[in-house]
Amino acid sequence: xxxxxxxxxxxxxxxxxxxxxxxxxxxxxxxxxxxxxxxxxxxxxxxxxxxxxxxxxxxxxxxxxxxxxxxxxxxxxxxxxxxxxxxxxxxxxxxxxxxxxxxxxxxxxxxxxxxxxxxxxxxxxxxxxxxxxxxxxxxxxxxxxxxxxxxxxxxxxxxxxxxxxxxxxxxxxxxxxxxxxxxxxxxxxxxxxxxxxxxxxxxxxxxxxxxxxxxxxxxxxxxxxxxxxxxxxxxxxxxxxxxxxxxxxxxxxxxxxxxxxxxxxxxxxxxxxxxxxxxxxxxxxxxxxxxxxxxxxxxxxxxxxxxxxxxxxxxxxxxxxxxxxxxxxxxxxxxxxxxxxxxxxxxxxxxxxxxxxxxxxxxxxxxxxxxxxxxxxxxxxxxxxxxxxxxxxxxxxxxxxxxxxxxxxxxxxxxxxx
Numbered sequence: 461x462x463x464x465x466x467x468x469x470x471x472x473x474x475x476x477x478x479x480x481x482x483x484x485x486x487x488x489x490x491x492x493x494x495x496x497x498x499x500x501x502x503x504x505x506x507x508x509x510x511x512x513x514x515x516x517x518x519x520x521x522x523x524x525x526x527x528x529x530x531x532x533x534x535x536x537x538x539x540x541x542x543x544x545x546x547x548x549x550x551x552x553x554x555x556x557x558x559x560x561x562x563x564x565x566x567x568x569x570x571x572x573x574x575x576x577x578x579x580x581x582x583x584x585x586x587x588x589x590x591x592x593x594x595x596x597x598x599x600x601x602x603x604x605x606x607x608x609x610x611x612x613x614x615x616x617x618x619x620x621x622x623x624x625x626x627x628x629x630x631x632x633x634x635x636x637x638x639x640x641x642x643x644x645x646x647x648x649x650x651x652x653x654x655x656x657x658x659x660x661x662x663x664x665x666x667x668x669x670x671x672x673x674x675x676x677x678x679x680x681x682x683x684x685x686x687x688x689x690x691x692x693x694x695x696x697x698x699x700x701x702x703x704x705x706x707x708x709x710x711x712x713x714x715x716x717x718x719x720x721x722x723x724x725x726x727x728x729x730x731x732x733x734x735x736x737x738x739x740x741x742x743x744x745x746x747x748x749x750x751x752x753x754x755x756x757x758x759x760x761x762x763x764x765x766x767x768x769x770x771x772x773x774x775x776x777x778x779x780x781x782x783x784x785x786x787x788x789x790x791x792x793x794x795x796x797x798x799x800x801x802x803x804x805x806x807x808x809x810x811x812x813x814x815x816x817x818x819x820x821x822x823x824x825x826x827x828x829x830x831x832x833x834x835x836x837x838x839x840x841x842x843x844x845x846x847x848x849x850x851x852x853x854x855x856x857x858x859x860x861x862x863x864x865x866x867x868x869x870x871x872x873x874x875x876x877x878x
Contacts, residue, residue: 461759462487462523465501466509466539467530468494470786470818470837471744475530475758476501477816478751484759489522491515495828496817509534512542519548526551526762529720532608535740536562540718549766553718553740560716560738564606564637567738574710577702578735579639579727587631590638594623599640603627604737606635614678616641639736644729645875646736647688648746649699651708651722652761654770658708658722660700662753662778663691664746665875670793672869679793680834683870684784686749689845690875691728699726699733707735719765728875745784748816748837753778783848783871784839785856786818790863792833797863802828802835805858812851814839815859830861845871 461484465475473496479485480500491514493503507518510533519527527543529535529552538555559566571578580599583606584590594601603626605613615626630636648664664686670676691699703724711717723739742750754761755776764773789796798819806815816839819832836859840851849871856866 461485461763462489462525463759463762464489464491464504464515464519464522464524464527465497465530466491466515466527466534468492468497468819469531469744470496470816470834471742471747472530473497473816473818474748474751474837475528475742477814478754478758479528479762482757482759484757484763487522489518489524491518494817494831495820495822496815498822510537510539512537512539515539516542516546516548519543519546525549526766528552528762530741532558532561532739532741536608550719551762551765552720553716557711557716557718558740560722561740562608563635564604564737565635568637570710570714570716571735574706574713576706576710576735577732579642581637581639584627584636584638585631587628590627590631590636591624593638594620594627602639602641603630604637604639605630606637616678642727642729642734642736644727645690647691647726647728648684648743649704649724649726650742650746650750651704651724652765652770653708653711653718653720653722654765654768655717655719656768657771658704659770659773659775660696660704661750662687663696664688664743664750666743666746667867667870667873670867672867673873677793679788681743681745682786682788682867683837684743684745684749685845685848685871685874686746686753686782687778688875695728695733699724703733703735707738719768744818745786745834745837748814748839749782749784752782752814752839752841753780780841780843781845781848782839782841783845783852784837785852785866785870786834787836787838787856787859787864787866788834789819789830789832789861790865796833798829798831799823800830800861800863802830803860804828805860806855807858812841813855814841815855835861835864840871845874
């Protein structure tokens with residue numbers, strides 16, 4: 461099996477790593493890739509994931525048997541549709557189905573039509589209408605950009621001025637979704653879909669806030685854990701019955717089925733699970749902690765998704781826990797420098813720790829440099845959350861570049877079940 465992975469983040473490095481362990485793989489390509497993927501696969505730096513023409517040409521040139529789409533942008537612009545037209549097997553949704561992520565307004569309407577529990581919400585296209593609503597409501601609310609925003613198009617604030625500033629900027633180019641503020645704890649549920657059936661993967665939790673104690677601005681994710689201790693077997697049953705089943709039935713009814721990954725971002729409230737958002741691909745940084753716990757050969761898993769044979773594939777519950785800590789560039793999630801020299805002082809024999817590159821590159825001399833905001837994810841594996849966290853934090857200080865920073869409470873700050 462010759463596989464092409466689209467993307468260049470830590471999620472794609474984790475996917476590449478998992479595919480590289482497969483006994484089914486004869487060639488592995490990543491477009492455009494990063495310095496980490498380049499160590500275990502062939503990077504195609506000139507192929508833009510959002511260009512269907514370039515992706516199709518790469519598939520022909522490299523005789524690719526399967527494409528796995530990592531990020532959301534290629535999905536939203538219809539790269540999967542173009543690949544399907546050329547009869548190239550691909551894991552990911554069509555542009556129509558990708559609206560579940562590309563438009564929060566679309567996703568909210570879908571939830572309402574299909575009785576999927578979610579927050580009370582209102583969609584606005586007019587700033588004066590939105591301003592009147594915010595000034596008159598007594599509810600605590602969250603503002604969300606409807607379109608793609610790389611995890612940063614959300615404002616939670618009690619400051620009306622801050623909310624209105626965000627709203628004015630957003631409504632110049634997009635719709636705005638206003639939601640009631642939900643109390644509880646968040647969890648990430650990933651569902652593998654093969655076009656007719658599905659499998660729910662172990663629950664993850666993403667630490668979205670920039671600073672310790674869940675403080676500061678939203679980010680793309682500063683760390684993650686898998687599985688989540690407070691997501692019990694009984695809670696998972698409720699999630700499947702109340703959220704996953706109606707979602708999957710709704711996809712079928714509305715012609716939105718696809719072969720790929722569906723992410724359900726949930727808030728676990730006192731009333732039960734409620735959907736905050738859908739994504740139509742693996743999350744980052746959750747992928748980095750989820751994939752190391754899956755016992756399945758990635759080639760077999762991908763084949764089951766493409767051929768519609770997921771029910772025949774055995775899934776064993778994870779026998780370990782994973783904790784991932786993101787190391788970011790100074791200034792992230794605001795403006796940040798690129799091209800910072802990186803020193804990876806990693807001792808040999810660290811089998812319980814993995815390092816996934818996010819935004820990294822090599823200079824003309826082959827030296828490792830940063831190339832974005834979130835630069836690495838260090839993943840610790842252990843028998844429980846405490847051991848896994850300790851393993852991760854043993855290695856994190858050994859990833860060195862100027863201004864590097866990270867949260868110190870990943871896997872230590874845990875939600876309490878109700």
